[in-house]
Amino acid sequence: MKRLKNFLFLLAAAPVVAFASGASIHLDKAPVNLSDQDSLQRGARMFVNYCLNCHSAGSMRYSRLQDLGLTEDQIKENLLFAGEKPGETMKVGMTKADGKAWFGATPPDLSVIARSRGADWLYTYLRSFYRDDTRTTGWNxxxxxxxxMPHVMWDLQGEMVPHYRKEGEHEVIDRLELAKPGSVTLAEYDAKVGDLVNYLVWMGEPAQVQRKQLGVIVLIFLAVFFVVAYYLKKEFWKDIH
Structure with a gap:
């Protein structure tokens, strides 16, 4: 899907978020760090609590979260709430028909959403909801x-409202302003979204950290082998002119 063509400015730690029209959306850099297991564990909890009610992750099993340093007992106690088993995939009870009837479209599976949309897009998107009474969900x-999709994390962020300005014959969103505070500050909300996006990136390819580490080892091996092969070649061909 094509990205909307507006120019976006987000002031992460302030109660006002500014926007301006432009050729493309400015995406904030997502704080992705796949080596931060604490962040990944917090992100997994955010995913289960806020995303897994409507969105499935059919390519991910709960037991795979042990790769994040969680024990099976921790997974059972903190992430399984409806009788699921650790070996099961992350699926939801809502049918596709219900999802389409309630939201106008079936909520997509999020297994590889970070690879599809990109971490920066997700990080910016999850921090850009605002109140819109013209929408069925009340959010845009x-x-x-x-x-x-409604703003499922509004209780954390609070309610943002848009302020418009004239641009030619059209009105565009100039900024978003915090009208009703949530349970955390905007800076804390951004941190929580960062953890969630970090987890979504990891979930898209859980083996990528090991793959990159293995890739470095292979390159080092090839570099060492190249030196050995070079001098071995010189030894074999030293008497041939």
């Missing part, structure tokens, strides 16, 4: 206009 999003 600067990054994804007329999105069917």
């Amino acid at each position: 999003n600067v990054v994804f206009d007329k999105v069917g």
